[in-house]
Amino acid sequence: MSIDRNSLIFDLTRADVLATGQVVPDPPRCVQCGICSYNCPLGLDVRAYAWAGESIADSRCLTCGQCVARCPRGVLHFARIGESI
Amino acid sequence: MSTDYVIVGSGVAGIAAAETLRAHVPGATITLISEDPAGFYSRPGLAYYLTGVIPDKQLFPQSAEALRALNLKWIQARVERIDTQACCLVLADKRRVPYDRLLLATGARAAAPDFPGGELDGVVTLDTYDDARRLVQRARRGTHAVVVGGGITAVELAEGLHARGCHVHYLLRGARYWANLLDAEESELIEGRLRADGIEIHYHTRIRQAVGTGGRLTAVETESGTQIPCKILAVAIGTRPRLELARTAGLTTDRGILADQFLKTNVPNIFAAGDVAQVYDPLTGQATLDTLWPTARAHGVVAAMNMAGTPMIYQRTVAANVTLLAGLPTTIIGVLGGANDDDLVAIARGNSETWLATVPTWVVVERHDVNRIRLMLGDRAINGALIIGDQTLARPIQRLIDAQADITAIRADLLAPGADVLALLHRFWTEWEAAHGPVS
Numbered sequence A: 001m002s003i004d005r006n007s008l009i010f011d012l013t014r015a016d017v018l019a020t021g022q023v024v025p026d027p028p029r030c031v032q033c034g035i036c037s038y039n040c041p042l043g044l045d046v047r048a049y050a051w052a053g054e055s056i057a058d059s060r061c062l063t064c065g066q067c068v069a070r071c072p073r074g075v076l077h078f079a080r081i082g083e084s085i
Numbered sequence B: 001m002s003t004d005y006v007i008v009g010s011g012v013a014g015i016a017a018a019e020t021l022r023a024h025v026p027g028a029t030i031t032l033i034s035e036d037p038a039g040f041y042s043r044p045g046l047a048y049y050l051t052g053v054i055p056d057k058q059l060f061p062q063s064a065e066a067l068r069a070l071n072l073k074w075i076q077a078r079v080e081r082i083d084t085q086a087c088c089l090v091l092a093d094k095r096r097v098p099y100d101r102l103l104l105a106t107g108a109r110a111a112a113p114d115f116p117g118g119e120l121d122g123v124v125t126l127d128t129y130d131d132a133r134r135l136v137q138r139a140r141r142g143t144h145a146v147v148v149g150g151g152i153t154a155v156e157l158a159e160g161l162h163a164r165g166c167h168v169h170y171l172l173r174g175a176r177y178w179a180n181l182l183d184a185e186e187s188e189l190i191e192g193r194l195r196a197d198g199i200e201i202h203y204h205t206r207i208r209q210a211v212g213t214g215g216r217l218t219a220v221e222t223e224s225g226t227q228i229p230c231k232i233l234a235v236a237i238g239t240r241p242r243l244e245l246a247r248t249a250g251l252t253t254d255r256g257i258l259a260d261q262f263l264k265t266n267v268p269n270i271f272a273a274g275d276v277a278q279v280y281d282p283l284t285g286q287a288t289l290d291t292l293w294p295t296a297r298a299h300g301v302v303a304a305m306n307m308a309g310t311p312m313i314y315q316r317t318v319a320a321n322v323t324l325l326a327g328l329p330t331t332i333i334g335v336l337g338g339a340n341d342d343d344l345v346a347i348a349r350g351n352s353e354t355w356l357a358t359v360p361t362w363v364v365v366e367r368h369d370v371n372r373i374r375l376m377l378g379d380r381a382i383n384g385a386l387i388i389g390d391q392t393l394a395r396p397i398q399r400l401i402d403a404q405a406d407i408t409a410i411r412a413d414l415l416a417p418g419a420d421v422l423a424l425l426h427r428f429w430t431e432w433e434a435a436h437g438p439v440s
């Protein structure tokens, strides 16, 4: 089994993500470094969602994946809306 | 009369406690005392500031307004001692602050250099925002810097100084990096990446002394007599809980402040949380220290609930840390036995004592270029794991370890020569999750 980082992280298709996906944090992995918020093109405070343990519910979120890809600790991942993993 | 809550420390344990208290006793007077003028910031994030991934202002998770909304009485001062008879704190400027319930969240700080010359200008440790800022100012392009120590912080310092243009020498006392946690291949993986970056690793090298002129560092002299000229010597040889206040007040201490499952110390109305607290675990019958951000946060919450009069037990979870080691995402979970590490004199940063406990285990390794999973298998369950590179299976494995899931069904297959460990784990996890519910 080969691991292709991109295919595993972005295993939902773009359209699928836009329609039904959201970014979900895994708070125990988070150390509040703020790289996610720093790289959000819309300036959303992704880190604050991770602290609160909430999915990024802001309607402005593009699910562009910048925060998911740049988090050095794998805190953030895409999930279908309503799913916790 | 309302209760006076006082918290010493503006780290994550102190802030988590303040938030929890404010939510559960809305009208209470909450005083937070910290000597750090920078207040609350991401201490692990200092490494990313050092490498230039984020600017320093990004290190502050909470805006000034968010902190104001907590309505804390914030005092920036050093607490000099606790008067347990009068139930009050004495500050360095002799002010007295009374308390009804006190939380000590004083954290840990880097162990001081254990060689002569440690006081020279240029010898540094990395604990605070100010330390990081000063280090960035010193780290001019072309500056020679020596890093000594082990664990995550030493590598972060080496990478940070390298990223700032310094020529970095990394001194290891033994034959390889982080020998008490990593296996030989994992050490080589990390060392290889550091070398590829241009960091010079010196093995079997101990510092005899730091050498300077006019109070300024000029070189490091090794025990073999070699001098390595340098202007910066960054020391990361472990951390020590800040116990001074507790000790002088007569609290029971060991390596940390001893606290029970409610985070209570032996003195009534005094609690301890975070890096400074050595917390009793009824499962093992031992009290352990952690230097982990999520653990410190969880301690802060539980201590605050108990201070507020809502009994809550601290449920120790399996120690886990996620970090970047030489640019590779790495998750370390549970028990990973190992030998002694000469580069550390105390517990390493982002480390937990439970990882170092040795239990009889089999080791299974799956490798994919720089993706690597090491599992420590007990008789029935997975005891620990180290996941380098791809982190897809990190959460599932952590859940299986946390739950001590019975893996006897796949144990023999995992240990078979040439086993497809990832596929086996993935299949097991899918079935296990279907039976036990998704990760919460």
Ligand SMILES: Cc1cc2nc3c(=O)[nH]c(=O)nc-3n(C[C@H](O)[C@H](O)[C@H](O)COP(=O)(O)OP(=O)(O)OC[C@H]3O[C@@H](n4cnc5c(N)ncnc54)[C@H](O)[C@@H]3O)c2cc1C
Residues within 6 Å of the ligand: A031, B008, B009, B010, B011, B012, B013, B014, B033, B034, B035, B036, B039, B043, B044, B045, B046, B047, B077, B078, B079, B080, B105, B106, B107, B108, B126, B127, B128, B152, B153, B156, B242, B245, B273, B274, B275, B276, B290, B291, B292, B293, B294, B296, B321, B322, B323, B349, B350
């Ligand atoms: C460079 C670095 C990298 C790290 N990497 C990781 C990592 O990868 N993963 C991880 O999980 N953890 C990591 N950590 C550890 C993590 O940051 C700590 O576990 C966490 O910050 C502990 O929080 P705390 O609130 O217990 O203590 P601290 O954050 O240390 O806060 C203690 C507070 O108490 C104050 N204080 C102490 N004594 C007094 C006094 N007498 N009077 C007034 N104030 C006082 C201090 O000023 C400070 O505000 C790292 C730490 C550092 C420095």
